[in-house]
Amino acid sequence: MGIILVIEDDIRIQKTLRRLFEGENYEVQILHDGVNAKKAASALGVEAVVLDLMLPKISGREVCRNLKEQQPNLPVVILSAVSEVADKVLLLELGADDYMTKPFSPRELLARVQAAIRRSNRMGAKVKVPKGFGDVIIDLDQMEVVRGGVPMSLTAQEFKLLRYFFENPMRVLSRQQLLTEVWGYEVYPTTRTVDNQILKLRQKLEPNPTEPRYLRTVHGAGYKFVPEG
Template structure:
């Protein structure tokens, strides 16, 4: 099997969906490993070190959010994309709060899911040429080339999406970005999918920045800015 783009771990208990994801990801050049329950998925993530994980939330035994939580607690920041039922907004938000990078609601287009996986992987591969410079706003310093965030000289662990969001805001200090602009620039897809994920990720970044959280300012009715 061609694994030129890396191995994606798919944890999905509905076998027809898992088989469909395997086919589409493999067709796009990814290696694919499939598990059908949470405990096996967690063990596979630790053993195989995939480039990304696609986790159904409603898994038998151990649900997808618990798998993600355990990975993050162990310092594993492998990008995670959740699969959720259309009406499970609480689960989607919980998944993002636990360190998920993105989510796709069922039923979904397999092509869209592959595009989302590719988008989250682009966020882990460093900045485009010319965007590598270290940036500092207030007590926060980010190094896009190293994917490193420091507050007062101390490292702050961020998911790939959290880092990309903070880097985008700090790239133009004082510039107000709408939620739609952030969704397009950071996540790489259109705002018709909903902007709630932007708010959840901003809240997560602020929580990790601690006393420096005030650097990210909400502009009521518009969006967000990074400003010392």
């Protein structure tokens, strides 16, 4: 097994998580704050990050954003006392792979972390070749997008969504399916998250976002990526 990086300032939870993951033969590394998170997460063998939202010195939101900018495929599971839906949606849009609230079930957390690792491994196993459509050239592994010769800026979550569309061309994908496979949701508090993210992708990548050629809406069913437009 690889390394689970735990970023958590509560000593009791640190001990619980160490016992939990070491019991499954993972190595556990613990940080008390997010200051050195990027360096620790980039170490060889790190398979996932469990991240507390309320940290000293630097917020969990900022740590999540920084980690996903550096390593978009590294699973990050948020562990927090904050339970509002808006906060969950914000973290998932920043690229977090899952979100659990305190108090939490250790076995459920373990299952969610392992599920996030499996999703990441499946995505990482894909052939690493540049792809594109229309006047857009995309290298998903390098997180680089060029449209009409101009570099475009996409968030980590936009890249995850775009990657999933590329892996499933011409398939009608429901909002619930996208929330499960891309965001890691098991319960769907709102499907507007998907609509908002696709709107942003269209604004950045479609010739005419109001009449999309590539990221099409299938009314009553979901969305479909049409590479040839």
